[in-house]
Amino acid sequence: MSDAPDMPEDDVLAAELVLSLLEGEEREAALRKYGRDPAFAALVADWQERLVAMTDDIAAVRPSRRSRKKLMKRLFGSSFVPLSERLWVWKGLSLAAIALAAYMGIQQLGPAPQDADARVPVYATQLTGDATELRVLAVLNPATSQIAINRVAGEAAADRVFELWAILPDEAPVSLGVLPNNPAVRIALPPDLVTQAAQITLAISDEPPGGSPTGAPTGAVLAASPVSEL
Amino acid sequence: MDLQDIEDLIARVALKDRDAFSKLYDATSAKLFGVALRVLNNKAAAEDAMQDSYVKIWKNAHRYQSNGLSPMTWLITITRNTSIDRLRARRKGHQDIDMPGFELAARGPSPEQSAIAASEAKRLMGCLDELEGDRGAALRGAYLEGKSYAELAETFAVPLNTMRTWLRRGLISLRACMSR
Incomplete structure (x- = not known):
């Protein structure tokens, strides 16, 4: 033809x-x-x-409650644990990674203050790329309002950058900025995030140079993980 | 819940937000189940196909790229393809349903504006009806019943090559009609 x-x-x-x-x-x-x-x-x-x-003209048909339960069980295990409880994160996070993150983070953030602030918990997580080499350790210290970032592996694609995001439950991601080429950096955490540090999920997305033009992630989300108390 | 809300939920599911996934399920499962039922015509099989689709959605939400059109296209395409794979596995009498989910693949690092307008997509039904002879019915059979060229040739009692030529001409007319 x-x-x-x-x-x-x-x-x-x-x-x-x-x-x-x-x-x-x-x-x-x-x-x-x-x-x-x-x-x-x-x-x-x-x-x-x-x-x-x-x-378009196919009518919606409500599936059974049982079907919903089965799916949630299949994806999330026997009990649906809300993000805020964060127990499941330990499954994906080795103690060694946490210890390394803690070591590097605390080194980088300097000695903990000796006053009452010393009792403020520190949070950490490891961000591992689904489809890329990317591996980033993050330690979040509410006492200093800073996140220490260590990019252990992974490079941004040519003409692309990594952008770091903080997400609170039920809220839109907040940009914490573009990660510089230097693998170890400290990033200031906005005050409203400091007070809710335990609830934060950190994520890294692939963005054009200068970061997302829209204020929300526009490229692929390369890695995401909730923080855990150290 | 409007399309922007659904897009926002997909973005949060990409960040492994279970609460958002739960809300996305509640907002979209009736439509997706309807589509799976239409293809498979069997309640148990449709429930399985729908569940498999949501597993793919959970695992691949980070690949979803907004293109300015409806996020439902992505969800429905995954469900339609998963249902067709299951239907074909059933027809062939084996359970190999691990077909590559190509519809899940990302389109590139940046969202591309689709070349087609939303209004254009809406013209599909009218244009299918305008197609010569049974071509519209054959295209529906392919999309909603997963019929291959060989099966369509049998259904419409024409030689395989005739069916191929016929449908390809149908697609060309369809596109011309939709972009009119």
């Missing part, structure tokens, strides 16, 4: 992929192309957008 001039072969292929019409080697080849050709991936996304309208 001949293609219409305004509908190149790739656009038809993108539609066929979205419709799941391709099988075997043809499908594999299209998937490989999707993975390495952003222009083709954009055509696929456009067809997803066009064809999803076929589901």
Whole structure:
């Protein structure tokens, strides 16, 4: 067949992929192309957008309560522990990492004040990239209103930067700034975050130089983890 | 809950916020279950497909890139594809449903504005009905019933190559109609 001039072969292929019409080697080849050709991936996304309208008139059907419970159990274990209780974080966080974070963080933050402030707890976490090498240790000291950051592994992509975010439960992420090239830095924590330090989840996103232009993460979230008391 | 709220919830799910995930489920599960039921036509299978979809959503929310259109497209596409995979596994009589979830992949480091307008997508139904012969029905069969070229050729009793040519021409007309 001949293609219409305004509908190149790739656009038809993108539609066929979205419709799941391709099988075997043809499908594999299209998937490989999707993975390495952003222009083709954009055509696929456009067809997803066009064809999803076929589901517009499908009526919503409330699934059973049992189904919801089963899903939550499958994802979060037998009991759904709210983020604020943070018990589960220990599963993903080795003691060695915490000890290292504490050592580096406390070194970096200097000697703890000798007065009553010394009893203020210190919080720490390790941020590990899902799909990247990124590994960052963070120690948060409410007594000095500072976070000590140690980037142990991982580099920002070319012409991209890492931006650090603090998230309180039910609130939008607050930018703590772009991480400089220097792997060890100290970042000041805004006063309203200091008072709720125990509730903070730290996250790192991939952003254009200078940081997110919108005030909210715009690129991929590379790593996120709640802090734990040391 | 409007589309912006859903987008915000997905952003928080990307940060592993369980409370946001719970809210996202409550806001979207009826639609996603409806879609899974439409494809699979079986309550138990649809519940399984919906659960698998939410597991993918939880694990891949950080890959979601807002493109200025509806975040429901992302959620529904995941559910439709997961349901189709399950349906095909059932048809073939085996349980290999670990098809690559290509719809989950990120589109690049920065959100790209989609080339198509929201109003354009809304024209789909009218345009499907305008297509020559059974082409609209064949495209619906592919999208909602996971029919391959071979199965569609059988359904419409035409040779495989004819079906291919036919549907490809249908897609070209469809796109022309939608961007009119």
